[in-house]
Amino acid sequence: MDQREFLADEFEKHRVHLKAVAYRMLGSLSEAEDAVQEAWLRLNRSDADGIDNLGGWLTTVVGRLCLDILRSRTARREEPLEERLPDPIIGPASGVDPEHEALMADSVGLALLVVLESLTPAERLAFVLHDTFAIPFEDIAPIVGRSPAAARQLASRARRRVRGAAPDPERDRARQREVVDAFQAAARGGDFQALLAVLAPDVVLRADLGIRGRKVVRGAEAVAGQALLFRRVGGESRPALVNGTAGMIGSINGRTTSVLSFVIVDGRVSAIDILADPDRLADLDLSVLD
Template sequence: MDERDFLAERFEAHRGHLKAVAYRMLGSLAEADDAVQEAWLRLSRTDADAVENLGGWLTTVVGRVCLDMLRSRTSRRETVLDERLPDPVISPADGVDPEQRALLADSVGLALLVVLQSLGPAERLAFVLHDMFAVPFEEIAPIVGRSPAAARQLASRARRRVRGSVPVPERDLSRQRQVVDAFLAAARGGDFEALVAVLDPDVVLRADQGAVPGGGWTEIHGAEAVAGQALLFRRAAFDARPALVNGTAGTVNIAGGRPQSVLSFTIADDRVVAIDILADPGRLDGLDLTNLR
């Protein structure tokens, strides 16, 4: 094995972790892959023998690449939320694919990724690297061009935003599925009262329909408003297939052999606190659903 092959082998041992970092930063699987590839290119141009902690070095490189990508989005005057739902990671209802486990560690649900998208680039990096991957502030500070104390403050502000916006979700998948099934049964049966009962009073529904006529980003708040929207489900003729969406109970709705929407549910205290719907035809066509039954 020559030196480059040996370096590539060492890099591959960190690929899953690096993609997990990039996915949390960017909310895009394709861009996460691009960030990881850029880290490899930078490593291949570096004297790797002089790198004492390769994993730590690569993590900070990916963080820096992602920060640049986020700042580029801002410079293009994209909206704070980019008016798009983060890319969902779809798994069979009976368990997450082994290759997806690193990507979804720490229960990185779509609701959390939506909140992360609302953070400024530097706040997002400080929170993701420190709170999710235990990178010391001394290593984060040079990436954001701040002192360690200032980097700590960035993470602290982000942490308050996250805690104030994302409730602690139910971890028990079977309980999640029971609540989701109750929601779906009430929606199909047109039972408004049952829908309101299974929804948290402050539930939020977010839908990304992409650039289709009448589409775009929709956000609805409150149990009665969301229940009214959910009653529209019974008019749709599709096969709702149970799935895990970012490791939590959800559905992939199929019609005519093609995905029509992906629904992700966040459950807390036996109620639905968030529903995230991806219904952008272009992005749905790019999903890998071969592992769904």
């Protein structure tokens, strides 16, 4: 085995981890894949013999690449960052897809990613690398160009914002599915009162409709009304895991029309995120559900 083949084999051992890092940083599957591929290209151009910890070196490279992407995205973005709905990762409702499980380990679903969109690029990197992947602040500091103490402060600020905005969700998938199924049954049956019973009073629904814009609906009565409105569209739905939590895939005549992710807190739906952008839906890999 020559040096290039050895490096390729070693890189593949880290690929899923690197993609998980990049996805949490960017909320975009395509950009995450691009960052991982660029890390491989940079590894090929480097003196690999001088790298003592390949996994740490690659994580640092991916972190720098993601930070650059986030800063560029922030500079050119006109709408608030928190309006962007991240790309969902779809898995079978059984939760047995290995790559899905690896990518979503320790995740709390789209709800956390939505909150992360509101952080500064440096805050997001410090929080993700330290709190999710246990990277020491001494290693994070050079990436953000700060001291370890300053990197710690970045993560601390991010942590406070995340805790203040992201609810503590139900983690038992069977219980999640039970609540989601109750929501779906009430919506299909046109039962407004049953919908109110399964929705938290302060529930928020976020929908990304593509060129039709984005929509945010707050409050149980308003969200229940939207659920009944969606019911008139018709179509079918099937259960799936969306970022590691119970969700649904909507379709009409075999064409995917929406991906729904739910946050369940204290036995009720506290948030619903809907991706209904036809262009983004077309890029999703739903083969794991077949």
